[in-house]
């Protein structure tokens with residue numbers, strides 16, 4: 602049985618949403634209603650759930666929202682035309698095209714088509730570039746959620762050694778940049794890293810985003826380290842598993858996130874936060 606502190610993404614997410622809701626109410630008095638457009642192409646079952654949850658979050662917080670559901674064989678040009686239309690739509694402050702997209706659509710072309718001011722995913726090269734140079738930008742939701750969860754533990758990131766396993770554009774790379782922004786010393790590991798355990802065992806903060814169920818066990822973890830599991834892997838049994846073997850890792854770790862109920866719920870909450878920020882900017886409010 603674990604004695605480690607379990608970091609509840611659900612609880613942190615609820616707290617942030619309460620703050621957002623108050624802000625939305627205050628903004629309404631200034632005729633500013635945040636608007637989010639979510640675009641789903643195809644019928645991927647997990648994506649359908651995430652899109653429904655995004656629409657529900659908008660409703661709960663008092664945002665305006667639109668969900669555009671397109672057939673799986675929708676031509677790329679049609680999707681681009683929709684994105685261009687949403688870029689021009691004044692009541693929409695945030696545009697999110699749900700990933701993954703069907704194989705015939707070039708993800709990069711779609712991401713690049715979203716206006717950077719409405720890119721609430723933080724995936725557009727302009728926002729990525731601003732993240733790299735440390736300028737204000739819309740931050741990618743899952744990495745921003747990871748930082749919020751670490752802050753919630755009360756453990757200082759400054760001066761700590763953070764190790765990130767995984768170097769994807771949507772999690773590993775941005776989370777490393779955000780940790781550096783918090784003045785952590787960051788090491789990135791990936792599939793070609795030699796002696797990975799030697800590095801991860803030095804980590805005060807270990808972020809795992811490899812996409813392999815139960816990849817990290819206790820042997821990777823420094824006693825007392827904060828462990829953040831970004832993985833969401835659907836097992837053959839239908840159950841969800843993280844990239845971290847929770848039973849094993851939590852026997853030695855400090856605060857640790859579970860799956861489900863850890864990083865996942867933060868993703869949508871940070872999307873709501875980004876949409877609010879984008880709406881305020883569009884209305885000239887700081």
Ligand SMILES: Nc1nc2c(c(=O)[nH]1)N[C@@H](CN(C=O)c1ccc(C(=O)N[C@@H](CCC(=O)O)C(=O)O)cc1)CN2
Nearest residue numbers: 651698699700701722742861862863864865866868869
């Ligand atoms: N355009 C984007 N596409 C995708 C993103 C993204 O940030 N932008 N991230 C993921 C999917 N995603 C949001 O879109 C997402 C994933 C997981 C969760 C979540 O709450 N997970 C729960 C478990 C839910 C379940 O039972 O499946 C948890 O971990 O507790 C929310 C949002 C890929 N696509």
